[in-house]
Amino acid sequence: MEQKKMELMKELTDTEGVPGFEDRIYNVMKTRISSFSNTIETDNLGSLVGKMGDGEKKILLAGHLDEVGFIISHITKDGFLKFRALGGWWGHVMLSQRVKVMTNKGDLTGVIGSKAPHVLKPEERKKVLEIDKMFIDIGARNREEAESFGVRVGDPVTTICPFEILPNDKMLLARNWDNRAGCYISLRVMEELKGQSLPNTLYSGATVQEEVGLRGAETLAHKINPDIAFATDVGVATDTPGMSSEEGTLALGDGPILGFLDRSMVPHRKLRDFVVETAKSNNIPYQLELMDGGATDGGKFHLAHAGVPTMVVSVPSRYIHSHVSLVHFDDLENAVKLLVKVITSLDSSTIEQVKGLG
Structure with missing residues (x-):
C-alpha cells in the first residue's frame, strides 16, 4: 500500500468526531480538501465540500464525518x-x-x-x-x-482503537470506518480528478450528524442543490461465521457495494443502471445490497428541492457500530475508480437523460 494512502487512512480514523462534535475531523477534512480545491463550501451545521470544475450541472459526492459515540x-x-x-x-x-x-x-x-x-x-x-x-x-x-x-x-x-494494517496488508482495522471510509473515498476521488477537465461541477466532501438522523445531508443538499448525488458509506459485510446466504452475500475484497434498497431510499433507476453499466464496461467489481433496515445520507439527498437522482456507493465492513471495524483496501480503491469513471461521464446531456422517468 502506498505510504501516502496509509497516512490518510490513519489520520482520518484516528481523529475523533461524534455527532454534533465533529470539530476535529472537520478540520482534518478541510485541510485535506484544500489541497485539491480552492473553494470550500459549508452549511451552517458543519458539512463541507470542495468545489472542482465549472460545468453547468452539479454533482454532490459525500461521506459523513461523524462516528457513533x-x-x-x-x-x-x-x-x-x-x-x-x-x-x-x-x-x-x-x-x-x-x-x-x-x-x-x-x-x-x-x-x-x-x-x-x-x-x-x-x-x-x-x-x-x-x-x-x-x-x-x-x-x-x-x-x-x-x-x-x-x-x-x-x-x-x-x-479507542488505533488504525492498524493486519498481516494480510489489504485488511485494514480502525475504530470508525463508518464512516471514515466515505471520507477517504471522497478525498481520493478529488485527488484522482485534480487537474482534469470535468464535464460538470463536482462538490466532494462530507456531512455531519448522519448517525443521528441524516441531518447534515439534508442541509448540505439544500445548500448545494445538486443535479446528481452520491453518498459514500459502509455496508454490513456478511462473510463471517454464522451468516447465511439469505442474510446477505457481501464480502470484503469483492468490490464496492451499490445500494439497490434501504429504509430511506430506492435509488433512481436510470442512475442506478448507469452506474452498473459503467462498472461493467470498465471491469470494476461490484456487489449489490438490498436491506430492509438501515439508512444513509442518500435518504436525504434524493429528497432535496425538486428531487435529486441519488446512488449509494459503499464498501463492506465487519463489526460496524462497535469499537473496531474492518475493511478491505481493494474495495476502497475500486469505489474510487468507479466514482471517477461515473463522474467524468456525467456531462449535461447525460444528466438530463438520467433525470425523471420518461
Whole structure:
C-alpha cells in the first residue's frame, strides 16, 4: 500500500468526531480538501465540500464525518459517568471497552463498566445489558474529583482503537470506518480528478450528524442543490461465521457495494443502471445490497428541492457500530475508480437523460 494512502487512512480514523462534535475531523477534512480545491463550501451545521470544475450541472459526492459515540448525561456522587448513545449501539459490544472522554481540560481515558456478572442472576445474564445500566469509570473518587478533571455533562465520548494494517496488508482495522471510509473515498476521488477537465461541477466532501438522523445531508443538499448525488458509506459485510446466504452475500475484497434498497431510499433507476453499466464496461467489481433496515445520507439527498437522482456507493465492513471495524483496501480503491469513471461521464446531456422517468 502506498505510504501516502496509509497516512490518510490513519489520520482520518484516528481523529475523533461524534455527532454534533465533529470539530476535529472537520478540520482534518478541510485541510485535506484544500489541497485539491480552492473553494470550500459549508452549511451552517458543519458539512463541507470542495468545489472542482465549472460545468453547468452539479454533482454532490459525500461521506459523513461523524462516528457513533456517546455523550455524558450525569456524574454520580461517586465519580462515575453515566452516558447516552450518539448513534446506534448494541450492549454486547460495549462493556469493558476503553473510551476517550473529551473535556475542556483535555482527553481522559475511561472504561465502560456495569454490575459484575458474578453477582447477576441467571436470567439477567441472558439479556443484553441496557445502556442505562452502564457507566464510564475514569478512576475518580467522587463527583468533585471528576469535575476537577474537566468532566462536564454534555461532554462527548469516543472509542479507542488505533488504525492498524493486519498481516494480510489489504485488511485494514480502525475504530470508525463508518464512516471514515466515505471520507477517504471522497478525498481520493478529488485527488484522482485534480487537474482534469470535468464535464460538470463536482462538490466532494462530507456531512455531519448522519448517525443521528441524516441531518447534515439534508442541509448540505439544500445548500448545494445538486443535479446528481452520491453518498459514500459502509455496508454490513456478511462473510463471517454464522451468516447465511439469505442474510446477505457481501464480502470484503469483492468490490464496492451499490445500494439497490434501504429504509430511506430506492435509488433512481436510470442512475442506478448507469452506474452498473459503467462498472461493467470498465471491469470494476461490484456487489449489490438490498436491506430492509438501515439508512444513509442518500435518504436525504434524493429528497432535496425538486428531487435529486441519488446512488449509494459503499464498501463492506465487519463489526460496524462497535469499537473496531474492518475493511478491505481493494474495495476502497475500486469505489474510487468507479466514482471517477461515473463522474467524468456525467456531462449535461447525460444528466438530463438520467433525470425523471420518461
